[in-house]
Amino acid sequence: DKRGEDGKMLPEMILVCNMVRMELENPNEYSRGSALRFVCKLHDADLVEPLVSAILPNLEHRHSFVRRNAVHAIHHVYAKFEHLIPDAPEIVETFLNNEVDLACRRNAFLMLCQCDQDRAVMYLLQNIAEVPSWGETLQLSALELIRKVCRQNPMQKGGYIRIILALLQSSGAAVVYESANTLISLSNAPTAIRAAAQRFCDLLSTQSDNNIKLILLDRLIELRKNHLQTMQELLMDMLRALSSPNMDIRRKTLTLAMDLVTNRNVEDVISVLKKELLRTQSSTDVSPEVLYEYRQLLVHALHSTAIRFPDVGPTAVNVLTDVLGDSFGPATTDVIMFVKEITEILPELRPGILEKLLDALPTMKAPAVVRGALWILGEYSETPQHLRHAFITIMENVGSLPLATTKPDLEDEEDPSDTLKAPQEKTVVLADGTYATQVAEESATLHTSQ
Template identity: 50%
Template sequence: MIANGERLPGILMIIIRFVLPMQDHMIKKLLLIFWEIVPKTTPDGKLLQEMILVCDAYRKDLQHPNEFVRGSTLRFLCKLKEPELLEPLMPAIRGCLEHRHSYVRRNAVLAIFTIYKNFEFLIPDAPELVATFLEGEQDMSCKRNAFVMLLHADQDRALTYLASCLDQVNSFGDILQLVIVELIYKVCHANPTERSRFIRCIYNLLNSSSPAVRYEAAGTLVTLSSAPTAIKAAATAYIELIVKESDNNVKLIVLDRLIALRENPSHERVLQDLVMDILRVLSSPDLEVRKKTLNLAMDLVSSRNIEEMVLVLKKEVSKTLNTGEHEDTGKYRQLLVRTLHTCCMKFPDVAASVIPVLTQFLSDSNELAALDVLVFVREAVHTFESLRPLIIEQLLDAFAGIKSVKIHRAALWILGEYASSPDDIQAIMSATRQALGEIPIVEDELKRAAGEKSDETDQQTGGQSVSKLVTSDGTYATQSAFNTTSVQKKGEARPPLRQYLMSGDFFIGASIGSTLTKLALRYVHLVQDPVKQNRFCTEAMLIIATIVHLGKSGLCTKAITNDDQDRLLMMLKVLSDRSPAVVDVFIEQCRKAISTMLEAKSQEEASTQKAKEKPGNKVQPDDPIAFLELSSTRGSEFAGTENVFELSLNQALIGSATATSQTQAADATGASKLNKVTQLTGFSDPVYAEAYVNVNQYDIVLIILLCVCDR
């Protein structure tokens, strides 16, 4: 023994004499750790004579009446590497298999398994002994350990036991069911003819009460069979797991499995029938889960179930309106809007039922959701000509409730560009007048300012409305409506468009002028009565002129900019001249410009989608034919039936001298993952460790690979 750099030859006997006989359980547990790390051999490799006494103490502990002492000692024996110490203990270890307590029996099985794996000559009949033990054992943890040993030591005996109790697998504990799934997986890949014998067991395990067993059984079923019934059963199990599981990380992992299923073309048709079940996952409050679910459902939806999907999405929209405002609620609402937009573009038949639902978002306080609605409305009103009257009507109904200046600007542009009947044009003009308030605006604001003053008698000075106000020091002060921003009456709100103008945002004023100009020119083209033409144009010019007057009056927070003023003055000139060239620009060329923009956007989205799609497998005439029965390693051409353990090993060999260029091309995904592997130990260490780091939002998952080097 060495302590603090000095050799203490007598310390081992002191421990044996005074510490080893103690019956305190904690002392015994610490002693087991001590015996695990203490050197047990001399420098020439011979066993220390003192270890004979220790071995006798092991034998006594294996016969100890306390089950904790027996179990702890059995676990310690799993770590011994000296067969000379283990050989005298074998009868006692065998006797522990018949102990009354399950803790002792399951650790005895582990000890026998480890000794048989390391020193088979010490217990050559271990598989037969454990198989006999397994048939009469009732405790699930003991049966699990025994089955694991047979799985690795004698697979035929494990199969014999499994075949004898196939009908009882559902009644087993989840720890044993997981090992059974692993055995079936390995056996079916090693001998495909056994699939028909055990695949029914996998089907039964899909209904297990344990989520872990159901998850593993579904993954095994997918790799063993590509039949539609198998894929549907596995996908249904995945969906049930996502719906019932509370952990968002688990939901995301299982969702990734579903998405991986969808990437196989032969499975996509089966998953299309499960779109409504997939939408049940939207009950999860996590935004990332909802986003993945909507994307998956959107990829799978077809004309057969699009109407049902739209109904579900409309119900989800209603739920977001009834719940309190939250950051995730607004983002979820935006996701729903975009999904409904995509549904309408892919399936125009449902657009008529979706538009009334989406237009109510225009008055939403979440500006992003309202902007998404307007992007959809712009594309829909341009694409679906038959729906233009409905869209115009819905926009006009929602126009007064819009709360954002950006939304008002976009809505005005759509109304001005696509209003095509005299009645619609008149309705838009009325809505604009109502949103601006009484015209002229300056005179109306001066009246407001005059009515807001104190009870003192108003005096007219120089044609201006003035009032006397009492200051804090008791003196009188004169205030004019022309040199101050008018204050609205308490509890009285201005119309929305006027409020924007009074706040100094005259870009909306330029938009109003452009919209009214388009409406007037189109009204002149549609209505032949000169009196009606002049009346409408005059009204439009009056509104434009009063906006310019308001911008230069000094009543607003900010004066009108030169750009906005020039734009409005140009609109007045266009309405007064009405030259054919300018009319063509406003009526025809603007429509062509938006059409060109939408076509370019559609082509860009199509090219992006095409880039995301997996390239098809191209088979050349001189390519070799791979026969499944003659190949020990199954390639990607048999996707869905390959052994994932062997596939992972092949991916780990990418870039080595044994990997061909074809293998490297097929496993490019695995090679990219290897770039994220972090080495944790040195190559010459007894235990080599490396980790693959996977980051998902705020969660960091470490997949650690350990390799023990036997020297």
């Protein structure tokens, strides 16, 4: 314990204070920095008071490590024992105006934000033109101050929009993300929402971390709820996230995209979906299960788009029928089911669908796909021309009748005697009830000519 029974500081603690004070004046900068960090853990005014005079000179030390920790120590002392350094905000503000090290400036600005907010706001407004050139950590501290001030006084929001818009163009991803979030919290204007959402989309295509992409998609989904029209304008930028191999990102992107499809962008969306569907055919860097799942997502997206927007039905059907070949695996079963549904719901598309099915029939290998295609052709081929064309195409692909497994022809130079098998014997019952032995020879080749 640092105090005796009478509550007064023990005499031994004077030795502790002297030791810490000597470390604060040590020529070695790392000893000074460690001593300043130790001061931040002292919570007794009687221990801290003798050290104040040794802490302040460290703000002018040549090494940034010492200056950085000196600001921390002053912040701690002022927050716990304001009477020991009553002019700490003024001292730190002067230090901030003259300091060039980024970490030192960040610590000093953060100290002002927490201990003297008005002074921090004044410093921010005086240096508004320099904010874009500040370091990333200092810019994040400025954004935190802006949010804090605007929560306390919403009428001041307009004065900080300029700073936020400038920080939206920062090269740091964290600054851009926080700037967009701050802008959304301060303004619901379509221009502000569009600028923030655009930056989210830019980060979505440039960041490689999957967790970051999922967070960005969640933010875009939240914006969609209240700003649907604005988000629809950025749909194509969001679809760039489909280039990620992660299925969670692809699934969430397609779910978001299907809610934002309109008559103005549906053609572009179908083009992107077609491109992605064809890209899965040549993709070799993922497992077949993942490819199958992704193809199903794309097929479902195309199907729902064709149902919602009949005007683009022919384009969607063309895309779907183009992937009925065997190279697309089990997803072709879903495709033929969707083609069947579209054929039933959109009668005006039936002639085109029948033509596409007949063209794709030679490439179909899966029994379920062929069965579905034949059902559609038989059900919806109503005119004589369609019936004749369908019948001829089917017969050309079926082959000659009767349907039988053919055996390879014998070579011309083969000796007929080589095709004879050894004589076979079997016991037969004659007409009078007696038994007899029958000997027969069979040819290995079946001759059907009469």
